[in-house]
Amino acid sequence: xxxxxxxxxxxxxxxxxxxxxxxxxxxxxxxxxxxxxxxxxxxxxxxxxxxxxxxxxxxxxxxxxxxxxxxxxxxxxxxxxxxxxxxxxxxxxxxxxxxxxxxxxxxxxxxxxxxxxxxxxxxxxxxxxxxxxxxxxxxxxxxxxxxxxxxxxxxxxxxxxxxxxxxxxxxxxxxxxxxxxxxxxxxxxxxxxxxxxxxxxxxxxxxxxxxxxxxxxxxxxxxxxxxxxxxxxxxxxxxxxxxxxxxxxxxxxxxxxxxxxxxxxxxxxxxx
Ligand SMILES: NC(=O)c1ccc[n+]([C@@H]2O[C@H](COP(=O)([O-])OP(=O)(O)OC[C@H]3O[C@@H](n4cnc5c(N)ncnc54)[C@H](O)[C@@H]3O)[C@@H](O)[C@H]2O)c1
Numbered sequence: 429x430x431x432x433x434x435x436x437x438x439x440x441x442x443x444x445x446x447x448x449x450x451x452x453x454x455x456x457x458x459x460x461x462x463x464x465x466x467x468x469x470x471x472x473x474x475x476x477x478x479x480x481x482x483x484x485x486x487x488x489x490x491x492x493x494x495x496x497x498x499x500x501x502x503x504x505x506x507x508x509x510x511x512x513x514x515x516x517x518x519x520x521x522x523x524x525x526x527x528x529x530x531x532x533x534x535x536x537x538x539x540x541x542x543x544x545x546x547x548x549x550x551x552x553x554x555x556x557x558x559x560x561x562x563x564x565x566x567x568x569x570x571x572x573x574x575x576x577x578x579x580x581x582x583x584x585x586x587x588x589x590x591x592x593x594x595x596x597x598x599x600x601x602x603x604x605x606x607x608x609x610x611x612x613x614x615x616x617x618x619x620x621x622x623x624x625x626x627x628x629x630x631x632x633x634x635x636x637x638x639x640x641x642x643x644x645x646x647x648x649x650x651x652x653x654x655x656x657x658x659x660x661x662x663x664x665x666x667x668x669x670x671x672x673x674x675x676x677x678x679x680x681x682x683x684x685x686x687x688x689x690x691x692x693x694x695x696x697x698x699x700x
Contacts, residue, residue, distance in 0.1 A: 433679040437462035440513045441676070442505075444496050444560055445523030447474025449632040449665055450579075452481075454520060457669035459487035466509050468494045469523070496523045496556040502563040510567065518676050519564045519576045521557040525594075525634030532590045546593045553597030554604070561608060561622075569616040575676045578605050578624040580687050585626065585695055590638075590649075602626070602687045609685030621684040623675045628691025629653050630663040656699050659692030 441458050445451040447469030455465050459482050467482060467489055469475045475491040482489035492508060495501045509516055529542055530549035557578050568574025581598035583591055605624040612620035629650070631639060639650040639662075646654070654660055671690045674680055689695045 431679070434674060434677045435461070436518070436673055436676055439463045439517040439676070440466070440509065440515055441518035441520065442466040442468060442509065442516055442560070442564055443520045443522060444468045444494075444556070445521075445525075446491075447471050447478050448522065448525075448634075450627070450630060450668055451520070451522035452478055453665045454522065454669050454672055455482055455489070457666070457673065459485075459489060461673060463518070464513055465489040466505070467491045468496075468505060470495050496521075496560050497551060499559055499563060502560055506563050506567060515571060516564050516567045517574055519560060519568070519574070520672065521560055521576065521578045523556050524553045524579060524597075525632065526591060526638075527552065527593075527634075528637075530591070530593045531638060532592070534590070538592060541592065549593035550597040550600075553594060554600045557601050558604060561604075565608070565612070565620075568620050569612065572617045573619040574621075576608070576622040577672055577675055578602075578622070580605070580624045580626040582626060582628055582689075582691060582694055584687075585689075598626075605687060606685045613684055618681075621675075621680070623680070623683060623685065624687040625668060625671050625675070626687050626689045626691065626695070627668055628657060628663055628689070628694045630665055630668070632665075653694070656697055657692045657694045658697050661692060663690065663692060 441463045443451050443455050446455045446467035455467055458465050467478050472493050479489055479491035492505045494505045527549040529545035561576055578601050580602040583595035584598035584602050605622055609622035641647055668690055671688055
């Protein structure tokens with residue numbers, strides 16, 4: 429049996445982007461651990477499939493179509509959740525990712541970037557974390573307990589070609605994680621914690637095209653990624669689950685404001 433310290437059994441967990449690759453995997457692992465899951469996504473079709481999977485073996489899950497960039501949509505979700513389960517213990521801000529036009533091609537420079545695309549990608553990745561934290565975090569502050577997990581990126585730590593907006597927004601997510609962790613601990617007590625994970629390279633829908641060619645072979649970029657990853661592989665989509673559960677559990681009761689790399693060693697390797 430699992431050490432009780434790591435348990436999230438019975439906790440009410442809101443997962444944004446739960447229709448996607450990483451959010452889906454984490455949602456399934458949370459159901460296995462006995463959490464009550466609110467799967468949230470902007471795409472109804474993603475959500476329908478997900479909720480069926482989550483409830484198939486008697487798991488407690490509901491799906492809410494919602495937009496992380498729309499405060500009214502988030503408040504509406506928060507009301508539904510509090511009405512159903514009375515509280516919100518965990519918020520996983522997973523919705524995000526690259527926006528096609530915001531990723532420069534090899535022959536484009538910064539000056540070819542469209543400002544509208546910069547705004548889209550920074551909005552989704554920065555405000556898409558801040559707004560749900562503002563709405564659901566308020567409930568945690570009132571409860572004086574809760575755990576928020578944000579998703580930063582390797583692109584936030586060191587410069588990475590082609591993704592200026594995504595990188596800047598994920599760096600903002602890391603900074604906001606520290607800021608909100610401080611705010612919550614100092615104003616609402618030591619049981620409201622805010623942390624982040626910084627995934628290395630996992631294949632998701634939003635980054636598949638830059639890492640895998642249409643014929644299934646690795647792109648030049650993904651060969652560089654693997655050369656700079658001491659473990660010499662991509663992450664398996666299930667490999668974020670344990671880190672996220674740990675950070676949400678009592679085992680991490682004195683941990684707040686950290687950005688935990690889950691990256692096969694990418695961020696610690698000099699490349700030499
Ligand atoms: N895959 C990787 O290697 C990797 C690496 C670092 C960070 N990340 C981050 O992990 C998170 C999840 O990535 P993924 O690979 O699972 O992506 P994904 O594209 O598979 O999933 C993202 C989900 O978010 C949803 N979404 C998009 N906009 C939304 C909105 N406005 N409101 C609500 N939902 C919205 C999408 O419909 C989708 O289901 C992202 O924040 C991404 O930046 C991924």
